Amino acid sequence: MNNRQLFLSHLAQTTDFPLLIEVEKAEGIHLFGPNGEKYIDLISGIGVSNVGHRHPKVLAAIQSQLDKYLHLMVYGEYVQTPQTQLAKALCDTLPDSLDNVYLVNSGSEAVEGALKLAKRFTGRREMISCVNAYHGSSHGSLSAGGNELFKRAYRPLLPGISHIHYGHLADLEKINRQTAAVILETIQGEAGIRVADREYFQALRRRCDETGTLLILDEIQAGFGRTGKFWAFEHFDIVPDILLCAKGMGGGMPIGAFIANKEVMGVFKNNPLLGHITTFGGHPVSAAASLATVQILQEEQLISQVEAKAALFKSLLVHPKIKGIRNKGLMMAVEFGSFEVLKPIIDRAIELGVITDWFLFCDDSMRIAPPLIITEEQIHDACQAILRAIDEA
Missing domain, CATH: 3.40.640.10 (Type I PLP-dependent aspartate aminotransferase-like (Major domain))
Known part of the structure; x- marks a missing residue:
């Protein structure tokens, strides 16, 4: 049995539709799969990896x-x-x-x-x-x-x-x-x-x-x-x-x-x-x-950079399907109006190498909470992928 089969057979499940992203390594803002997959982690393991994965x-x-x-x-x-x-x-x-x-x-x-x-x-x-x-x-x-x-x-x-x-x-x-x-x-x-x-x-x-x-x-x-x-x-x-x-x-x-x-x-x-x-x-x-x-x-003065990075996300994430963005720093919710619109966008973004999510009590909005170490270039790359996902979903 491969790792995915072992996961489904022997680890307790919390939904009938786990993401099933297999991770071999993590570094900085990225997760890496066993077959060369590379993902930008825009949710920091749900608010955990504020200083990035495996900070030296x-x-x-x-x-x-x-x-x-x-x-x-x-x-x-x-x-x-x-x-x-x-x-x-x-x-x-x-x-x-x-x-x-x-x-x-x-x-x-x-x-x-x-x-x-x-x-x-x-x-x-x-x-x-x-x-x-x-x-x-x-x-x-x-x-x-x-x-x-x-x-x-x-x-x-x-x-x-x-x-x-x-x-x-x-x-x-x-x-x-x-x-x-x-x-x-x-x-x-x-x-x-x-x-x-x-x-x-x-x-x-x-x-x-x-x-x-x-x-x-x-x-x-x-x-x-x-x-x-x-x-x-x-x-x-x-x-x-x-x-x-x-x-x-x-x-x-x-x-x-x-x-x-x-x-x-x-x-x-x-x-x-x-x-x-x-x-x-x-x-x-x-x-x-x-x-x-x-x-x-x-x-590393990461906290003083948060507002500017949040502002960059907000300036780049402009699309007719985006109804608004709520945030306090890099704790962000991008509103799409319904789960039916949002879920295919999240799925396509993952295929394009960007991991986002929704919220337990707000399933019409995309969660964005990247590691605070994220750079401007990486923000541009992530937002381009999200905008592409919106168009292609």
């Missing part, structure tokens, strides 16, 4: 750590240099009130930890999230999600969660003194790149303060430079109580984190002690890769 500095950090140690102990007991240096580097990018990092393995785990933390710290049980929010697929994170299509088959889910509409000021009145936390994507991702304005975020922060509610901002997709700032909340002059990150954090390695202040995080130490446990959270190899990723973003 990430590989060097991984190799250096491999020569020292791998897993040693469950999280939080041993002093491990990759973890401590990463935590310090993350805190250095943040306001002083976000000074305590809990390292986990993924975005869903970061959500789970944050939900527990908010309940434990406030003593409250009710949560609020947004319609068409996506926070992950585990039971708690799915409960906080905002799309019933993805939830109904798994009910009963976590009780006490209600939903508001992202960006709607009037809905903020639903936040009250029984609300432990509001969990919200700073930029809504799977809803098709929806961006609320500064007035909304300022009002959200005020309402949480008035009611003693913790504000959890999910930047699992939007963080690590994707929007043109290291953290997306910096665009809106607010600070969350708990910040979530993963995806682009690891330079291609699995890692996530929830970040708060030391007082809030401290509730996990007592009643009960070990209030949140992870065996592999902050794995030293992943932590080393993540630290390298932070340094690459800063040293």
